[in-house]
Amino acid sequence: MSVITIKDVAARAGVSAKTVSRVINGEAHVRPELRERVERVVAELDYRPNAFARSLSSSRSYLLGLFIDDPVSGYAADVQHGALMRCRERSYHLVVEPVDLAGAGWEGQVRSSIAALRLDGAIIAPPICDEAALTALFAEAGLPMVLVAPGSKALSSGSVSMDDRSAAREMTDYLLGLGHRRIAFIQGPESHRSSVRREDGFRDAMVQAGVAVDENAILRGDFTFRAGLELGERLLAGPDRPTAIFAANDDMALGALITAMKLGIAVPETLSICGFDDAASSRAAWPQLTTIRQPKAEMAGAAVDILVDPQFRKQAGGAQSHLLLPHELIVRGSTARAPAA
Amino acid sequence: MSVITIKDVAARAGVSAKTVSRVINGEAHVRPELRERVERVVAELDYRPNAFARSLSSSRSYLLGLFIDDPVSGYAADVQHGALMRCRERSYHLVVEPVDLAGAGWEGQVRSSIAALRLDGAIIAPPICDEAALTALFAEAGLPMVLVAPGSKALSSGSVSMDDRSAAREMTDYLLGLGHRRIAFIQGPESHRSSVRREDGFRDAMVQAGVAVDENAILRGDFTFRAGLELGERLLAGPDRPTAIFAANDDMALGALITAMKLGIAVPETLSICGFDDAASSRAAWPQLTTIRQPKAEMAGAAVDILVDPQFRKQAGGAQSHLLLPHELIVRGSTARAPAA
DNA sequence: ACAGTTTCTGACATCGATGTCAAATCACAC
């Protein structure tokens, strides 16, 4: 017999299939003695329930969807890894679905995933978690969802985030504490809402310290390394250059760092640079980047928990928990006391 | 009615469920007229077949598994992306399963995925595609598999790879052509078989050019950035330092690059550095890395094709095609003519 | 026009689990 079914187990244990089912799913109302007998047979035969049959009858899929904009980015990889590990612990599986909001037909793609896979829940990564048209699709299907680091909490979904604003404030305070006054800020794309919060935090700290914000030193990039290169050049080529650059993500900070090198500006002696994310690449540069550790994997793991835990799942209309995870300021070699001049 | 089933479509089109099924699956033996009618109703109702029911009855899951060692790496991300896109085109789904060969219990995990998900096929990424104990598990389950860039072709599985040896030879020839003679090679871990091929290619070129290989300048790293830092230091700190360093992957090349910077060695003027992979990070450094573009996404896509195409699937014992995809030498700023001295 | 093919089509069983519900068993008090 190539595949072992629940009936085989039942026959061998001398009970009904239903009882075996009860044991497997840890339901109550099974005499300990029987339970043990069934468990032994399950182990003996190395029986594994067929997920499809189970899904079909229970209308639970044991599948979570991770919807993500750019699955190639390091950010995505960290989120995915966190989700994957937690899924594994809870014997769920993860289906990764790229969503290209720029391309046509993404709605159909998403609809199709929802309808065909009968996902038990959706995890939506930034920046697409801020896209109302997307979340509406899930809401419409009554699919519980958890947003990872959304710009704002939605009513119809759970969320897991960090406090971007406070984190940015801490970083700015740290720079101010090092004596920096001319601090440039490289902002992320407007569509990435949580990144907007970072600018808020930056301004908070500056205002509170009574330091004027130079609006010409607040630039907007698209989170890419290339943007960091170009905006870095814009900031550093002219006169009155800043003594510190704070970029809203690591890739852009790295771009600025490389530009500084090209221009022969010493980092951190003459210029401090810091990022945000603690991407893998932030350690793959020299000097290594001072940055904010964003708990990406932890957020994803928590998202899985919210979707899987019965206490959350029961909430009609989906999981509605909102978790805030702690971040951490990581000081590395790219920042130092402001130059004396 | 919240969920539309095949019966709804059948009723509305005035045919049997089986006929609808035929239309959906593009089977022959349906009168064009009926086919069209059914298609119209499917579109009208926006019907999507339930994947579980389908899987249960057809014992095909429309699911492919991607088994990967370290899902966080950039390499993994590229492979995954390639597989994902192709899956989407062919309306398959991808389940990513991390396999930690170092940890205990990975066998059980994999077995469980195979048994519970009834995958239609497995894509196995390097370096674990070279692990006989792992592939044996799939073979045992009769699950078709395709290895991505394996060290050697197995009989029981398909494979998709690039010619690592030739690629390394080309790179070495290129360095030799620039006048370099003292060329160091940073090798990858022994377990990563295809990387061993890169050393072969390096030696081929050196021997063919009649240049002696300095065995002290062939070091072994573990593919990490950190290894590149340390081995780079070992190569560059002493006397007789090489004029070029060829690393078996980009992360290590990057490490070496940073070390050179720390030591104040000008790249590429005094030292040329090149990598292998064309990882995203190879462009996020300055100077940008000369490297070999490995067709990662294409390989993964081809793996999907092999597993999905009926012509391959029919082969008893699994897909056994072996594809070789072209690579490309990408010259960027990190290499230059050897210094005159 | 008719037997012999070939091409369509649908009735029904089936995949392997879980939900429902009623029957069987047990525990305890009187």
Add this chain to the structure above:
DNA sequence: GTGTGATTTGACATCGATGTCAGAAACTGT
């Protein structure tokens, strides 16, 4: 020993599709 209520257990229907197979319809060629 019997009645009451709680706990265990299993028979059977069900989820939504596809596989099988037999019958109906449409073509052959003579």
